Amino acid sequence: MNPRHLFIIVSLLAAMAATPASARIKLTALPDRAAAIIRLDNPTFTLVEEERVLTLQQGVNQVDFSWKGVSINDDSIRLTPLNEKDQLVLLNVSYPPNEAALVWQVSAPQACNARVRISYLLMNIDRLVTYKGVAAQDESKLNLQSHLVLRNFSGEDFALSKILLNYGEAFEKAVRDGETKQLLFFQKNGLPIQKTFKWDARSKPWDPELVQDNVGIPLYYTLHNSKEKGLGENALWGGKVRVFQQDGHGSTIFLGEDAIGLVPVGDKMELYMGDSRDIVVKQKKTMDRMVNVRRNTDQNVVLYDNEEQIETTIENFKDKPGTIVLTQSIPGEWEMLKCSGAYDLKDHETLEFSIDLKPKDRVTVVMHYTRKNLRP
């Protein structure tokens, strides 16, 4: 680490005891720094570990650690002896008034060169993860690259330092204050992907003709972070994913981008890429009537069932097949009388139909059901 903004001074305790803190005399030579490690495994905080050799005198030494122009969480600063562990005793840590500094009191039974690790949380340095995927022309496979973006606005220049993540190999990079550096983190080719369209009756218009613009049908790519599917070695960090597609002419087009959260091993990554306008979904209610009406002695309706029929038509105007997932909602207590397709019950009121569409296909799904025991 470039010693521009961080200072370590080792002095004898006698000097500190006789001098007010604001005018403390700082003695002895600056210890040289060994390699610094920047740990980026926490998405919010960056831990810096640096090793130094302190020349300690016999007795009580004060090690003065101060900083200027950088932001350090001073509660996070730790001093760990790496040799002479049994000999060195950390007596206390004090924070001088009005200074970005702390002082360790270290007792040494005899003069020695103590190798220590100083670690602290440094602000304004972090990492982002970005992904770039290139899908095959048939959209069955994806080549996935992940890049690490190191952003150093900490106020400190880092000479060649080891950069550690919670997985993968460590990098050795220099990064200056104000510099952003992007490097390839991993690359996996030929990952299987699933392409799915989704239509949700709760949020999409039922009659697209009445809408000014085209009603897009959201398109998703799904990847599985599992060994069987070519990944599964580590959780995938959250970040922006940009997906391209090979165009069959030696070039690519950009398909879209999405942001993902952390994808643990065994979980799936779902990427919303954009909307298709070549699939059109229309839905209408073809039956809506009260049945099984029950009344009180005043002949007022107190309980009834409602018989409803929903007809959903999916038209695939493309000359390629596809899979669409329709989400339907039937609130409350209900009974399906007849349904033209199989569905998964996601919860008590949410039904999902997975429908395979052939090229230029038109599929109609009819749900005939009764909502039961309704009250006016």
Add this chain to the structure above:
Amino acid sequence: MRRILWFLLAAPFLLAFPACGGIDLVTLPERDSVQLTIYNSADLTLAREVRKLTLQKGLNKLSFGWANTLIDPTSLSLRAVEHPDQVELLDVSYPPGVNSEAVWTVRSEIEGEVLVEILFFTSGINWRAFYQATLAPDEKDMLLEGFVRVTNGSGEDYDNAQTRLIVGRIHLLDQIAELAQRSEPFGRPGMAVPVPPAPAVFAERRMAKAQMMDMACEMVAGAAVAPKEIIKEGLSEYFLYTIEGTESIPNGWSKRLPSFKPVRVPVVNLYKYDDRRFGDGVVRRLLYFKNDKDHHLGKTPLPDGQVEVFRALDAEQHLSFEGSQYVKYIPVEQEAEVDLGSTEQVKVEPKLMKMATDRYTFNADKNVTGWDEREDWAIEVKNFRDLPVRVEITRHMKHPHADPVKPAGDCGQFEKKDAQTLRFTLDLQPHETKTFKYTITYHEGKRRDQR
């Protein structure tokens, strides 16, 4: 290109932090080719350049500068087209205190010329589709011409670029123009990314008109005699239009290109009445055609765009303007609707002729608990035009608890569209008036469950 600068720096720079002031310029590589893929649903263009770099064995630093352009620095990528196994990109650095510059560190196992591909997003280039339709005097068909118009406001002149247009709706998290204006490409840790105001430099740097005209003349001189073809193909949920050959589009200029050859398309003139959709008493005139082979279309979807509809008046090709509308994207084999606006030439007048209630039910306290409500409607449809017309009338019921509707009179084709929507479609001769009737019997209160 005027603004994008390339430098190949000497290898020794890797050993220390590169000094901002001292660039050891070795080569300024020429661009071999450029390809622009322009999106219309977002301010986004994917630019792909191929350049020949002279690399040294070992480590090379490549500097790429894009001051005063609208390039998204987070999208920059570089790969060796030739010898990809021997040329490795180690990292990309965005040096401190230097805006609009990236430095790639490349390890090369070969010495000499290497073809590399640089890919980036830029904003400021867009395209849109538009159409001109000319109805025949009898309005049975129209001559449809499609165009695309490409506009370059990126701050860059793109010469001899292979130009591709993307039809489709893309999902973006950030606006490329905003990414292009960030002072730090990926922002700063722990704070919102400030977006400085758009640089005024583009206006200042506009080329002198004479210079632009020169470029335009060059464009014309270099152009082929026949209009360029646009090759269309489907990719994922997009359609890719590739313009034949290359295009030069100077900054600030637009270019109009024919999207397809003019075709004569049979159309249906439909006059629609739907008080819930268009308002009470309003008749809208709509043109219908299908994007299919029967209508001499159907090869590719038609991108959304403005349709200007004219009508040929006579043999001398005088025209009248009938209306215009921004039409939605039209997939292959889907019907297209062009709304020409409201018209007074066709009138639809629904009248409630009679309202009666009946079949009351009472509870033990003699209070009313249910009844039937009968409405007799008469619909008068008038065609004031000199041409035959087709009229579609949509009527909405109060609720679905009613007896089946049985129209009387010349109501044309009748269908119950859903549980509470009725639709009548009639053909009328010039200056013809038609009247038809229907009755709805609604069941109210307890009568709803006593049918």
